[in-house]
Amino acid sequence: MTAILAIAEQRSASLRKVSQEAAAAARGLADAMGATVDVLVLSSDAVIGVEALGNAGADRILSARHADFALYHPDGYSATVASIAGNYAAIVFAATATGRDLAPRVAAKLGQGCATDVTALAVESGKIVATRPVYAGKVLQRVRLNGTPAILSIRPNTFPITPVGKAGAAETVTVPSFTTRVTVKEIKAAASAALDVAEASVVISGGRGLKEPANFKLLEDLAAAFGNAAVGASRAVVDAGWREHGAQIGQTGKTVSPGLYIAVGISGAIQHLAGMRTAKVIVAINRDKDAPIFKVADYGIVGDLFEILPRFTEEVKRLRAEH
Amino acid sequence: MKIAVCLKRVPDTTTKIVLTGSGLAIDEAGVKFIANPYDEFAIEEAIKLKETAGSGETVVISLGTDAAQETIRTALAMGIDRGVLLQSSGSLDGLEVARALAAELKDGGYDLILFGKMAVDDYNHQVGPMTAELLGLPCITTVAHLKITGGAVEAEREIEGGLEVAACSLPAVLTCDKGLNNPRLPTLKGIMAAKKKPLEVKPASLGAGTIELVGLAMPPERQAGKIVGEGPDAVAQLVSLLRTEAKVL
Ligand SMILES: Cc1cc2nc3c(=O)[nH]c(=O)nc-3n(C[C@H](O)[C@H](O)[C@H](O)COP(=O)(O)OP(=O)(O)OC[C@H]3O[C@@H](n4cnc5c(N)ncnc54)[C@H](O)[C@@H]3O)c2cc1C
Ligand SMILES: Nc1ncnc2c1ncn2[C@@H]1O[C@H](COP(=O)(O)O)[C@@H](O)[C@H]1O
Numbered sequence: 001m002t003a004i005l006a007i008a009e010q011r012s013a014s015l016r017k018v019s020q021e022a023a024a025a026a027r028g029l030a031d032a033m034g035a036t037v038d039v040l041v042l043s044s045d046a047v048i049g050v051e052a053l054g055n056a057g058a059d060r061i062l063s064a065r066h067a068d069f070a071l072y073h074p075d076g077y078s079a080t081v082a083s084i085a086g087n088y089a090a091i092v093f094a095a096t097a098t099g100r101d102l103a104p105r106v107a108a109k110l111g112q113g114c115a116t117d118v119t120a121l122a123v124e125s126g127k128i129v130a131t132r133p134v135y136a137g138k139v140l141q142r143v144r145l146n147g148t149p150a151i152l153s154i155r156p157n158t159f160p161i162t163p164v165g166k167a168g169a170a171e172t173v174t175v176p177s178f179t180t181r182v183t184v185k186e187i188k189a190a191a192s193a194a195l196d197v198a199e200a201s202v203v204i205s206g207g208r209g210l211k212e213p214a215n216f217k218l219l220e221d222l223a224a225a226f227g228n229a230a231v232g233a234s235r236a237v238v239d240a241g242w243r244e245h246g247a248q249i250g251q252t253g254k255t256v257s258p259g260l261y262i263a264v265g266i267s268g269a270i271q272h273l274a275g276m277r278t279a280k281v282i283v284a285i286n287r288d289k290d291a292p293i294f295k296v297a298d299y300g301i302v303g304d305l306f307e308i309l310p311r312f313t314e315e316v317k318r319l320r321a322e323h
Numbered sequence: 324m325k326i327a328v329c330l331k332r333v334p335d336t337t338t339k340i341v342l343t344g345s346g347l348a349i350d351e352a353g354v355k356f357i358a359n360p361y362d363e364f365a366i367e368e369a370i371k372l373k374e375t376a377g378s379g380e381t382v383v384i385s386l387g388t389d390a391a392q393e394t395i396r397t398a399l400a401m402g403i404d405r406g407v408l409l410q411s412s413g414s415l416d417g418l419e420v421a422r423a424l425a426a427e428l429k430d431g432g433y434d435l436i437l438f439g440k441m442a443v444d445d446y447n448h449q450v451g452p453m454t455a456e457l458l459g460l461p462c463i464t465t466v467a468h469l470k471i472t473g474g475a476v477e478a479e480r481e482i483e484g485g486l487e488v489a490a491c492s493l494p495a496v497l498t499c500d501k502g503l504n505n506p507r508l509p510t511l512k513g514i515m516a517a518k519k520k521p522l523e524v525k526p527a528s529l530g531a532g533t534i535e536l537v538g539l540a541m542p543p544e545r546q547a548g549k550i551v552g553e554g555p556d557a558v559a560q561l562v563s564l565l566r567t568e569a570k571v572l
Contacts, residue, residue, distance in 0.1 A: 009391035016483075072487065074462070095448075097482035101464045104378065104417065104449035113534035114414040116448045129537055134446050138340045139349065140540045141445075142429065143415065146531030179459035181491055188479070188486040193387045196483035202571070226572075245467070245502050248479050250444065251336055252501050260571040270337060276546060289550070298548035299564055301557045311555040314564040319572060 002035035005149070007081060008053060009098055010041050012272040015049030016092040018024015018156045018199060018266060020056035025159040026092045029059025032123035035089060038062050040173065042077050044070040047170055054168025062172040071184040072098050078105040079178035084108055088149045090128055094273045095153040096198070103153045112147035119158045119257070119278065130154070136251045136274035156199050157257040158278070168256055195230040197247055203258045203279070205232035207272075209286065209305055213242035219264060225316040232256070234266045235257040250275035265305050268293025285309070326369040326435045328403065329424055329454070332387050332394040346538050358394050361439025363401075363506035364499035369437055370402040371504065371508040372471065376415045379403050382431070386411050386423055386527060400509035401519035402508035406520070409527035415445070416532025423527040428458060438498040438544035440465045449496035461491035467502035 008019035019039070020063075030064035039058040042049045047063040054061070064080045064246045066073075077098075085091060085106065093099035095117045107114035120131035126146045130152055145152065197203050204226070207220045216231065223229035233243035235250055249256055251271040261279035266272060268284070268291055276282070277296055284297035285305050294300045301308055334340065335355040343350050344376035358366070369381045384397040385391045386409040409427060414420055428436055436458075438451030455462030461476075467486070468479040474493045480484045481500065509517070551561045565572040 002544070032497045063433070076480050078456075097465065097480065099489070100448050101452060105450040105456050105462075107449070108418060108421065108453040111418070113418050114447075114449050114453075115534060117446055132446070133542070134539075135334065135340045135444055136336050137542065139342070140542050142537040142540070144535040144537050146535055147535065182463055183490050185477075187482065187489055187490060189484065198483060246484075257324070260565070260569070272334075277542075279570050281565070282545070282548075283565070294550065295547045296545040298569065299561055300548065301552060301561055302549045302550055303554040303557070305570065306556060307555045311558040315558050316572065319562060 002033055002089045003087060004030045004037050004090045004092065005084070006037065006039045006058070006092040007094070007099065007102070008039050008041045008049070009094065009096065010043045010048060013045060013048060015052060016094070016096070016199070019049070019051055020094055020161045021156065021159045022092050022094045022154060023053050023056040023058045024161045025154045027090070027164060028159070029090055029121055029123060030057070030217060031128070031160040033089065036060070038186055040064060040084070042069050043081060044068070044094040050168050050170050054166040055163045059166060061168045061170040062173045063170050068177045068180070069189065070287060073180070073184065074105060074180045074182050075180050076175065077102055078109060080173070081106045081174050082109040083176040085149050090145070090150040090152065093153040095155050099153045103151055108153045110149070110151070112149065112151050114143070115145060116195050117155045118152050119155050123289060133278070136258050136271070137255070137277055138312065155255070155257060157201065197230045197232040197249060197256050198254045200228060200230035201258050202226045202229035202260045203232045203249070203256050203276070204262045204264065205234065205266060206237065206264050207234035207266030208236045210237065216243065218306070222309060222313045222316065225313045225320065226230055227320070228239050234272055263293050263297070264309065265293050266293055268296065295311065324372055324434050325381065325432055326372060326378040326381050326429060326437065327428055327433045328362065328365045328369045328381065328383045328398065329368070329436045329450070330362045330383050330385045330394060330398055331439070331442045332356050332385065332391040333359045333442055335481055336360070342539050342541065344363050346540065347536060349539070356394065358397050359439050359442050359486055360413055361441060361443070361499055361501070364501065364503045365437035366398050366401055366403060367504045367506040368469065368499060372435065379387035382407065382430055384409065384424060384427055386420055387413060392522060396517050397509060399520045399522070399556065400513040401507055402513060404520065406522040408522065408524045410524060411527040411529055414529045414532050415536055416562070417447045417449040417536040419448050419532040420531040423529055424450065425454050425457040428454070435498045436460070436492045440498045440500045451496060451515065458496070460496050462496040463489045463491060465500040466497050466500040467496070467500045469503060537539055
C-alpha cells in the first residue's frame with residue numbers, strides 16, 4: 001500500500017505544533033491517494049505526542065532514537081530519513097529552520113527535487129501538485145512533483161489540523177550509521193518571548209510608529225492578553241536595533257501566516273506585506289488613513305496607537321475573562 | 324583561503340511582477356534585475372575573509388543567461404577577483420542547478436563555498452545544502468554570525484525562538500543570512516577595475532529534473548476591508564467584529 005511520510009520535530013521534550021500540521025498535510029495527501037501516513041520522530045528521548053500525531057492523521061509513529069539527536073543533527077537526521085525514503089510516495093517536512101535545512105539534504109541524497117514552503121496541496125492524475133508563493137508572495141507557483149518520493153515542505157500555519165481520532169502506534173526505526181560533518185553544539189534561547197512569530201496563531205507587530213523601543217511593552221501587554229500571541233516588528237525598527245532580527249516580518253525577515261495579524265504603527269511597505277499578506281485576518285492601527293497597510297487590512301482603526309493600544313488590551317482581557 | 328560565491332541574478336524585489344500571456348513565466352520587459360540580496364552577504368563575507376587571511380582568491384559563479392554577466396561584474400566591482408558564468412536558462416528544480424554548480428566547484432580546491440540562504444525569486448531555500456550534499460562537504464545553512472579559526476568553523480543560525488550554534492571544519496559550504504555583515508557598495512574605482520577582471524563563460528547543460536511547472540497565477544487580491552472607526556472609541560467595535568465576524572478571538 002502507498003504510504004506518505006511526515007517528519008516531526010521534537011525539541012526539549014515538547015512536540016512542535018507544526019509537526020501536527022505536517023501530519024495533517026500528509027493525511028490530506030494520503031486520503032486523496034488511498035495511502036497511509038507514517039510520522040517519523042527523530043529524538044534522543046522517548047517519543048512524546050504519539051496521541052497528538054495520531055489525532056492529526058498519523059496511522060503509525062516511527063521513532064528513530066540516537067544519543068546524538070537531542071539537538072538537530074543534519075547528517076544523522078538526513079541519513080535516517082533517506083534510509084527509509086524508499087518506502088514512500090512522498091515525504092512532508094515543515095518549512096521551519098530545521099525542515100528547510102533537512103529537506104534539501106534528503107532530496108539531494110535521493111536525487112529528487114524539492115518543493116519548499118508549500119501553502120496548498122492537491123493530487124491530480126495520481127501526481128502531487130504543490131502551490132507555493134514566489135517573488136515575495138507576488139505570484140503563486142503551481143508545480144507537479146514527478147519524482148518518487150516527492151519531497152516538499154509546508155509553510156507553518158497553513159495546513160489546518162483536523163482531528164481524525166486515529167490512535168497511532170509507535171514503532172522503532174533503526175538509525176543507520178552516518179558521518180558527522182556538522183555538530184550542533186547548543187541553542188542560545190532568544191532574550192525575548194519563546195513563542196516564535198512564524199508559529200504563533202496571533203502576531204502583533206510594531207513599526208516606527210512606536211517611537212521608541214520601550215513602547216513595545218504596549219504590544220507585549222496586548223500579546224499577553226491574547227495569550228497565544230507573538231510580537232513581531234518591521235525592518236525599520238529591527239535595523240534601528242529596537243527588536244531582534246528574529247522578530248522581523250517581511251521579505252528579509254520571516255514569512256508568517258497567522259490567524260490574526262495586527263500591524264501597529266507600520267506603514268505597509270511592499271517588503272513588509274511580503275511577510276504577512278497570507279495572514280487570515282489583518283488588523284491595522286495607524287494614524288495615517290492613507291497608509292498602504294489599510295489596503296490589505298480587513299479591519300482598521302485610524303488614530304494614535306498610544307491611545308488605542310491600552311484600550312485594546314483592556315477589551316481583549318475583559319472578553320477573555322468573560323468566555 | 325580560496326573562496327567561491329554562488330550568485331543568482333533575480334528581479335528587484337520592488338518591481339511589479341506581470342505574467343506572460345501563457346501564465347508560465349513572468350514578463351521580463353521593464354523588470355530591473357539585481358544580485359540576489361542574500362548572495363551579497365556571501366560576497367561581502369568572501370571579500371572580508373580573504374582580506375583577513377591576507378592572501379587567497381575569491382571567485383563568483385553564476386548560472387544564468389548572458390545577462391548575468393552584468394550581475395557578476397557587480398560582484399567583481401565589490402572586490403571579488405574573478406567570475407564564471409555557466410550559461411543556461413536555469414531550472415525550476417534546484418537540484419539541477421546544484422548539480423551544475425557542484426560540477427564546476429568539484430575540482431576547484433575551495434576552502435569555503437558560500438551561498439545565499441535563498442533566492443528571492445524562487446524562494447527555494449535549497450541550492451546550497453543540495454550542492455554540499457553532492458560534494459560531500461559539511462554545510463551550515465542560514466548563518467547569521469560566523470567565526471573561522473584556522474580550519475574550524477563556528478556559526479550561529481536563527482531558529483524559532485533562539486540561535487543554534489553549529490560547528491564544522493573546512494572545507495565547508497555555508498549559506499548566508501541577514502545579520503552576517505553589511506555588504507559594501509561598489510566604488511567607482513572598483514567598477515573600473517571590474518571591467519578588467521577575468522570572466523570565464525562556458526555552457527552548462529541541465530537535466531529535466533523532477534519538478535514541473537503547471538502554471539503561475541497572481542494571488543487573489545486582498546480586498547481592502549473596513550475602517551472600523553477613529554481613535555480609541557473604535558476599539559470596542561473592532562473587538563466585537565474580531566469575535567463575531569472574523570472569529571479569531
Ligand atoms: C531589499 C529590501 C528589503 C526589505 N525588507 C523588509 C522586511 O523584511 N520587512 C519590513 O518590514 N521592511 C522591509 N524593508 C523596508 C520597507 O521598505 C520599509 O522601509 C519598512 O517596512 C518601514 O517600516 P515601518 O512601517 O515601521 O516605518 P514607516 O514606513 O516609517 O511607518 C511608520 C508608520 O507609523 C505610523 N505612525 C506614526 N506614529 C503613529 C502613532 N502615534 N499612532 C499610529 N500610527 C503612527 C505612520 O503613519 C507610518 O505609517 C525592505 C526594504 C528593502 C529595500
Ligand atoms: N542560478 C544560480 N546561479 C548561481 N547560484 C545560484 C543559482 N541559483 C541559486 N543559487 C545559489 O543558491 C542560493 C539559494 O537559492 P535557492 O535555493 O534557489 O533559493 C542562492 O542564494 C545562490 O547563492
